[in-house]
Amino acid sequence: MDFEDTLWTVLGAGLVLLMLVDVFRTLLYPHGSGPLGRAIMRGFWLVSRKLRGRGTFIAAPLAMAAVIGAWAGLAAVGWALLYLPHLTDGFVYGAGVPLQADFAEALYMSLVTLSTVGFGDIVAAHPVLRLVVALEAVTGFGLLTATVTWILQTFPALNRRRALAHQLNLLREAAGPAGLLAVNPAHAAGLLESIAGNVASVSIDLLAFHETYYFREIEQRGSLPATVAYAQELVSQAQRSENAELQFAGRMLHAALEGLAEVLRGKFGHAGTTSADVFDSYELHHRHVRRRDPGAE
Structure with a gap:
């Protein structure tokens, strides 16, 4: 890989790691909170303090939704950056699927894998890439169950x-x-x-x-x-x-x-x-x- 590919790989791995650390500290670490989630919650809180009316009472639920969205966004973009240097040589494309090597294509693959939909139109060919795709699918399923658990723990x-x-x-x-x-x-x-x-x-x-x-x-x-x-x-x-x-x-x-x-x-x-x-x-x-x-x- 050249310097640009290495940069995308390191950046993608960093985003995925940030997501994992934030989820771990928020949901699994005793008396802890992830830096990203805490910043988002506090940001919504500070904005809501300047507002008036009943709308201020939905700031916290919206902030939780924003945290979940941030986790999903970090995961999707991070894995997409990991795939980007390997388009299109590292994947097998189905019949009729155009060969593209841009970020939009990598993000599509990441979202499909993260959501565990798995259309099968684009499949990893290299053994390492196949393992990476499987890890993202596991991460996506774990992220879904983690967010549901988070909500169920909060309201009691x-x-x-x-x-x-x-x-x-x-x-x-x-x-x-x-x-x-x-x-x-x-x-x-x-x-x-x-x-x-x-x-x-x-x-x-x-x-x-x-x-x-x-x-x-x-x-x-x-x-x-x-x-x-x-x-x-x-x-x-x-x-x-x-x-x-x-x-x-x-x-x-x-x-x-x-x-x-x-x-x-x-x-x-x-x-x-x-x-x-x-x-x-x-x-x-x-x-x-x-x-x-x-x-x-």
Whole structure:
């Protein structure tokens, strides 16, 4: 191969490798995220923050679709560049198929192989090329199943976050202005321990599925940024209680909230020396106005 062919081969291999690394870090690497996917999600997020109306709530789903499209595009173009130097000598063409050696032809072959359609009008002749084509077909099938898995993992994590927000809202409405003082201490301790466990689950979800952070909630009732401050109020109420069991549950919830604040601070760049400052920033970025307690002045 001459210099130009070598350049196309190296560039194609680099694009395929970038796609594989990004998919691996997004879907398989614990608490990781691919550089390309993260950049796309963050880009859509920054644009959506400048928009108004209900359209901002579809930014995250569109960003996920863009990430999947970027993966497919990198794979298709990368493999096409690998085929390009070997057109037309490295392939056998069917009857009536014109012999072409341009990028459009290589991209067509790549898309057909990646989608595992396999029309059979153009077939690799060289043993190495046959192996490369087979590897692309395997990659295409793996990419399809990986994206489906990604989507199926994302929405349960979103539901857990919404459930926590609803749980806090229900407790606030049921307890009223009296807060935990209106609840039996043992029962209140059990509620706080349950909330602490759910907060910890949300923290893990944000680490494992970073894309869930960028989803905005249409209804404030299901928005954790708008309700997480109430969990801090519950901690304060528990710490003022004379019941040891309730105090312990309050410390558990406090630790869980500190963990959530650390995730928001370290992984998503929310500034603040205290967890309250971090949650204020979290709320501001998601454009929800904090709901006041009943009877507040």
